[in-house]
Structures are given as C-alpha cells and as structure tokens.
Amino acid sequence: MPVGSLRVLLRTGIACAAMMWVGVALATPGTDARARYQAAVQLVNTGNDDQALALIDEGLAAAPQDLPLLGLKGRVLLALRDYPGALATYEAYLAAGVTGANRRGAQQIVQRLSAVRTTFLDITVANGPATIYLDSRTEGVLCTTAPGCNRPILPGDYKVIAERPGFEVWTGRIAVPAGATTRLAIALVEKPSRLTVRIAQTGAQVMVDGATYRAPAEVAAGTHHVVVALAHHREAQRDVVAHEGKPVELDVALTPIVSVRVEPAGAALSLDGQPVALEDGGLAVPAGDHELVARSPGYLERRVQLPAIRPSDDELVIALERVPPPVAAAPVPPHISARRKVALTVGGLGVAAAVTGVVLGIQSGHLKDDAYALCPSPSISCSRAADADRSYDRGRSRAIAADIGFGVAGAAAITAAVLWFTGAPEARVAVRPRLGPAAGLDVAVRF
Numbered sequence: 001m002p003v004g005s006l007r008v009l010l011r012t013g014i015a016c017a018a019m020m021w022v023g024v025a026l027a028t029p030g031t032d033a034r035a036r037y038q039a040a041v042q043l044v045n046t047g048n049d050d051q052a053l054a055l056i057d058e059g060l061a062a063a064p065q066d067l068p069l070l071g072l073k074g075r076v077l078l079a080l081r082d083y084p085g086a087l088a089t090y091e092a093y094l095a096a097g098v099t100g101a102n103r104r105g106a107q108q109i110v111q112r113l114s115a116v117r118t119t120f121l122d123i124t125v126a127n128g129p130a131t132i133y134l135d136s137r138t139e140g141v142l143c144t145t146a147p148g149c150n151r152p153i154l155p156g157d158y159k160v161i162a163e164r165p166g167f168e169v170w171t172g173r174i175a176v177p178a179g180a181t182t183r184l185a186i187a188l189v190e191k192p193s194r195l196t197v198r199i200a201q202t203g204a205q206v207m208v209d210g211a212t213y214r215a216p217a218e219v220a221a222g223t224h225h226v227v228v229a230l231a232h233h234r235e236a237q238r239d240v241v242a243h244e245g246k247p248v249e250l251d252v253a254l255t256p257i258v259s260v261r262v263e264p265a266g267a268a269l270s271l272d273g274q275p276v277a278l279e280d281g282g283l284a285v286p287a288g289d290h291e292l293v294a295r296s297p298g299y300l301e302r303r304v305q306l307p308a309i310r311p312s313d314d315e316l317v318i319a320l321e322r323v324p325p326p327v328a329a330a331p332v333p334p335h336i337s338a339r340r341k342v343a344l345t346v347g348g349l350g351v352a353a354a355v356t357g358v359v360l361g362i363q364s365g366h367l368k369d370d371a372y373a374l375c376p377s378p379s380i381s382c383s384r385a386a387d388a389d390r391s392y393d394r395g396r397s398r399a400i401a402a403d404i405g406f407g408v409a410g411a412a413a414i415t416a417a418v419l420w421f422t423g424a425p426e427a428r429v430a431v432r433p434r435l436g437p438a439a440g441l442d443v444a445v446r447f
Contacts, residue, residue, distance in 0.1 A: 124148035166244025190221035191245030257282035343419030350412025357405025367395030
C-alpha cells in the first residue's frame with residue numbers, strides 16, 4: 001500500500017474513533033471506559049502511543065466491546081505499524097456492532113489491511129544488531145535485527161533506514177509487492193575513528209600504514225600499523241584497532257640508544273642480568289639506572305654503571321683486559337711409596353751403624369795403644385801387666401763391635417738401594433738382624 005493510502009487509513013481510523021466517541025459519549029456519559037478513553041486520547045495527542053495503548057487495554061479488559069476504545073486502539077496500532085494487531089482490532093470493532101459511516105470506514109480499513117496476512121518484509125543485517133525504520137524515524141521503529149527481523153507489512157514502496165551506534169546510517173528504497181516475502185540484506189559500515197599518537201620525545205616521525213601521520217587523523221575501522229622513529233632511539237612499532245568510530249589514543253615512549261664500542265668485538269653483553277645485543281653500533285637502554293656487564297673468554301669481566309641521565313651523543317667504550325698468565329706453582333715432591341720409605345729407614349739405620357763402627361774402631365785403637373804403653377813387649381816382665389791385659393781385651397771387644405757395625409751398615413746400604421730402585425708398593429721386605437761369627441742383617445725382598 002502506498003504511503004498516502006496508509007495515511008488515509010490513519011485519518012479514517014481517527015475519524016471513526018471520534019465519531020464513535022461522540023455518539024457513545026452522548027448516550028452513556030461518565031462511565032469508567034469513557035474516562036480511560038479521554039485519558040488515552042490525550043496521551044496519543046502528546047505522542048505517547050505506548051502508554052495510551054496500555055490504558056486502552058485496561059479499559060477493554062473491563063468492557064471488551066467498548067466501541068470508542070476499540071476504534072482508538074485500531075488507530076494507535078496503525079500508528080505503531082502493528083498491522084496484524086490493527087486488523088484484528090478493527091475486525092473486533094466491526095463484530096462489536098459499529099454502524100453507519102464508522103462501519104463503512106472500518107470495513108475499508110480491514111479490506112486494505114488484509115494484505116498483511118500474506119505480505120512480509122524480511123530484513124537481515126550482517127553486522128547488527130541494528131534498528132530499522134520505514135520512511136522516517138518519526139514513524140517509529142519497525143524492528144531491531146538480531147541479526148534479522150521479519151514483519152508483516154502493507155504492499156508499497158518504502159524507504160528503509162538502518163542505524164547502529166558506531167556505524168554509518170544505511171538508507172535504501174525497496175518495493176514490497178502484495179502476497180510475497182520481500183528480503184533485504186544490509187551491510188553496515190563502521191564509522192572512521194580519530195587516531196591520536198602522542199610521543200614522549202619531540203621531533204619523532206610517525207607513519208601509519210606506510211603514510212605520514214598528520215594529527216588528528218581519521219582511520220577506517222580495522223587494524224593499523226604505527227611506526228615511530230627518532231634518531232638515537234629504537235624504532236617503535238605498534239598495532240592499533242579502530243572500532244565503531246571510537247577514538248583511538250596511542251602513547252609511545254621511545255627507548256634511547258647508547259653508542260657502545262666493545263673490545264674485543266665478540267664480547268657478550270648483559271643489561272641488568274639479561275642478555276642484550278648491539279643494534280647498529282648502539283644499545284637500547286631504557287630510562288633509569290642500569291648495570292652493563294661485558295664478558296669474553298680469556299678476558300676479565302667488566303661491569304659498567306649507566307646513570308639515568310646520559311648524553312645522547314656520548315660513546316661508551318668497554319675495553320676488556322686479558323686474563324694474566326698463571327703463576328708457576330712450586331714443584332710438589334714426588335709421592336714416596338711405602339717401599340721407599342722402608343728404604344730410607346734402612347738407610348738411616350745403616351748410616352747409624354757405620355758411625356757406631358767408626359766410633360768403636362777409634363776407641364779400640366786407643367785402648368790397644370794404652371795397653372802397649374803400659375807393657376811395650378809381652379816378653380818383658382811388666383809391673384802393670386794386668387792393667388795392660390784388661391785394656392787390650394777391651395780394645396779387642398770394641399774392634400769386634402766395630403766390625404759388626406760396619407757389616408750392618410753395608411747390609412743396610414745394599415737393602416736400601418734395592419728397595420729404593422725397585423720401589424713398587426707390592427714389594428714386601430723383611431729385615432732381620434743376624435748375630436754370630438758373621439754378624440749383619442738378613443734382608444728378604446719379594447715382588
């Protein structure tokens with residue numbers, strides 16, 4: 001149905017309701033239904049159709065066949081584009097017994113509204129939900145898509161308006177033929193967003209999607225790549241998302257780069273305990289105090305304190321010192337095996353025996369000399385012969401003991417030499433002194 005015909009229907013409904021109100025009000029003034037009708041009319045005149053409809057339904061609950069209330073309800077439902085509801089209301093209006101011109105007008109409305117039983121408008125919005133209006137926003141909301149809506153409608157040509165916050169308003173026209181379902185697919189477009197980029201340092205260059213950024217900038221919905229560059233600073237790259245026309249704000253603080261030269265060049269660097277690497281001859285150092293450590297095999301570790309305030313053009317030179325050569329350690333005496341320890345002991349005993357033999361030999365000579373001094377010749381009688389004999393006997397005894405000492409010393413020397421040169425820990429040595437006509441030491445060595 002054309003829009004003009006729809007407006008005719010509204011005017012006809014209003015006229016019928018007014019005429020019915022006049023006729024019934026004269027017949028039955030002061031009833032409760034009449035009071036609700038009058039209040040509902042005032043609400044309709046002020047544009048409060050929903051409140052008026054609620055008040056009308058309260059009156060019809062008490063008086064279901066009240067003609068003025070039925071006529072007014074049909075008018076309100078037409079205004080709200082509730083065509084099935086209006087059709088049912090006007091059919092009830094006729095069944096309630098309306099007569100005369102009001103009946104003829106109601107019959108015309110029913111005849112024209114009957115098309116809504118078979119005529120529908122099906123609207124889908126790909127990126128809804130969206131609010132749908134027909135012809136004008138002042139005509140009221142047709143429906144809200146989530147993601148679509150299907151409404152009975154009168155045949156005709158309509159202007160469709162789709163709205164969603166953050167999206168561009170969509171408008172289009174559509175012809176709705178009678179007795180069919182007309183489908184309309186709508187794709188809303190997000191509004192552009194205002195992008196604001198704030199840099200902590202002055203003089204930085206900002207690129208957005210490869211183009212120079214000029215504030216303020218409008219960017220389409222979606223993801224955008226932002227690059228911020230400044231001399232002596234590490235380049236910053238950020239991705240921002242624009243959505244539903246909402247403003248996008250990006251704050252960037254660039255990291256200064258300290259020029260660093262390290263000797264040797266391959267030294268490993270760590271900043272506050274974390275490994276770092278040079279970037280184009282420099283090191284990105286965040287604001288604040290930091291400790292830089294350089295290490296390289298064969299060099300001494302170097303630690304450098306970086307203060308919070310640093311000249312941007314200052315170069316930091318880190319020259320590592322080589323590790324000094326090791327100091328030669330004092331020679332460690334070789335390990336002496338158990339056999340060689342025995343050899344040293346036996347050798348010591350042999351030396352002691354030799355010294356004893358020498359001392360005894362000297363004493364023996366002196367005693368013999370004393371005996372010959374007392375009695376020079378055994379064939380000549382001597383008054384001190386007895387003393388001379390005792391001295392001689394003592395000298396001879398010490399001579400024998402000296403011989404034994406020399407024998408022991410010789411045996412010990414031989415044993416010590418054997419033990420020292422063989423020196424294996426498995427060797428077992430047995431040393432036993434031997435007394436008698438041939439005094440000495442018996443040494444048994446087993447390997």
